[in-house]
Amino acid sequence: MPKSPGLIVILGATATGKTGLAIALAKSRNLPILSADSRQIYRHFDIGTAKPTMAERQGVPHYLIDIAEPDSTFTLAEYQQQAQTLIAGFHACGITPILTGGTGLYIKAIASGLQIPKVSPHPELRSQLEQLGQNSCYAMLKQVDPQGAAKIHPHDCVRTMRSLEVFYVTGIPLSEQQRENPPDYPIWQIGLHTPEPEIYRQWIGDRIEQMLLRGWLDEIRQLQHRYTENLPLLSTLGYAEMADYLADKTDLATAKQLTVDRTYQFGKRQRTWFRGSGHGDRPIHWLQSGSGLDELLELLNLLHDREDR
Structure with a gap:
């Protein structure tokens, strides 16, 4: 594990196990987690964004979740400023935070120090x-x-x-x-590979079923009632398909299949983005899908040993 304050980044496509792995690492080393998900920043969008539950967050400080109202504007520059302030505060205390999520632009804003137009x-x-x-x-x-x-x-x-x-x-x-001004602290970027296509589709389908069991449709109804059906965030991946089902525009089986297909394609685009994100002395080091805490710790120790040489 790193001996000097830096930033551990756990990234990858949707539904590859980033949240669980980040929480396991945080609990094992008493580290805070910063979210890098462009929808998890919004309050009330919980189930359909795969936001970690309150039970999962127990004992692990989570930041940059639930920091904006769904009908408000929250820019990339605002996210960057809040994240950079948090990281600086942790570093002052000698703490290395974990940044995890699948929004490549959020991660790049921090890891590459994007200079964002105001x-x-x-x-x-x-x-x-x-x-x-x-x-x-x-x-x-x-x-x-x-x-x-x-x-x-x-x-x-x-x-x-x-x-x-x-x-x-x-x-x-x-x-x-969007030009870059990388921070001067060490950054270790760990990526999770997507599995074989059929396995990946199964993972996505299983997660959608779990979301529905947890009350995703009720969440959408409540959001429609609170903000109206025209709220832009209700047109994003997953919410749009399930909203069509609630409006009797399609049946549930079709809505689920469309969500699987579109999530799978979205995952492919995320993977393409991240393949081009590692550069210079800040490459992405990849782990196989399904890797656990032991594999992650082994990789982090290896990367830290390389720096000591």
């Missing part, structure tokens, strides 16, 4: 874009910023909207404005 939210512009609908907005983004669009899920209303907002305010694609 563009304030423009409600009138957002309102005009929202009236066009997510499909049209995403098509527009592919025209004005194809590089950035390739890294955003077609159903991700929040990031699509923000990218268009930055472009129309500055005239420059967001992907061209």
Whole structure:
């Protein structure tokens, strides 16, 4: 294990076991966890985002979860600032926190020190874009910023909207404005491979079943009642498919299958992103899917021994 304060990053595609492995490491070494998930930052979006339960969080301090209202704007720059402040505070106490999640841009903002353009939210512009609908907005983004669009899920209303907002305010694609200024503390990036396709689909399907058993549909009903059915976050992966079922636009079996298929494709895009994320002296070191705490500790010790040489 690292002897000097730094940052341990546990990353990978959705449904590969990141949360469980991070919690196991945190409990074994009494470390805090910082979430790197662009939907888990929002309150009340719990089950469908695979947010760690209160029981799972027991005894492990979790940060950057439930820090924003679902109908508010929370930018990448705000996430970066909060995360950097937390990390600096832990380092002052000699603590190495764990950053874990599947939102590649959040992880890159911290591990690579992205310099993010300061563009304030423009409600009138957002309102005009929202009236066009997510499909049209995403098509527009592919025209004005194809590089950035390739890294955003077609159903991700929040990031699509923000990218268009930055472009129309500055005239420059967001992907061209994000330069890097890496932090000077050590960072150990550990990635979890996705398993074979059929096994991975099974893992995704099993997780969706567990979400439904935990009351995911009731969560969606409550969110619709609290924020209306037009809340952009309710159009994101999983929530959109289940909302269609609740609106009698499809049956449950079809909604579940669509969620599996789209989650699988999303996982493939995450894997592609992370394959291109390791660089310089901060590469991603990969573990096989299903690896446990022993394998993780062995890898971390190996990486630390290399630094001592």
